[in-house]
Amino acid sequence: MNPAEIDALVASAQAAKAAGQPISSLKEETVAAAPQARAPQLTDFEQTMLGTTEVPIGMLLDLTLPVSIELGRTSMTVQEILRLGRGSVIQLDRLAGEPIDIYVGDRRFAEGEVVVLGEHFGVRITRVLANPTASAAVNAA
Incomplete structure (x- = not known):
């Protein structure tokens, strides 16, 4: 009014x-x-299902993804972490010579071995995993 x-x-x-x-x-x-209210007129939208639209692979080729290498893991108490200093050695859960994990994003993608390239470390891929999604779920458990 x-x-x-x-x-x-x-x-x-x-x-x-x-x-x-x-x-x-x-x-x-x-x-x-008082003026009478009327129902809005809605237009029909075409229904599409999620995941049915295919994206050309060429559009994804220039994306940058984080790649990380995991030598091993360990758990430490806060007290042990506070004692760390220069020269401290942290023992990991892997043995020397065991394959290391290669992650693309948060998914385990491959296994490899550490190599030295001049003054830099590198990783030689020894095995690409067939189903990275399944291995990420197994590794997270």
Whole structure:
């Protein structure tokens, strides 16, 4: 309602009160004068299922993905971590010569071995995993 309609309603209520009529009689007149709401008209959208749209592989070739190499893992108490300093050695759960894990994102992708390339470390891939998704679930357990 705009201010003019509110003023008219108040004036009608005051006139009805002065005439001795109940104010509830104004309710029917107000409802009849109010604009009627109507249901919105919605357009139909084409339904598509997720995953049905194929993305050309060429669009994905320039994406950069994080690759990380895991030599091994261990667990340490806070006290043990606080004792670490220069020259400290942390023992890992892998034996020397065992394959190391190669991750693309958070998925285990392959196994390899550490190599030295000049002054840098590198990794020679020895096995690409057939189903990286399944191996990530096994490794996380």
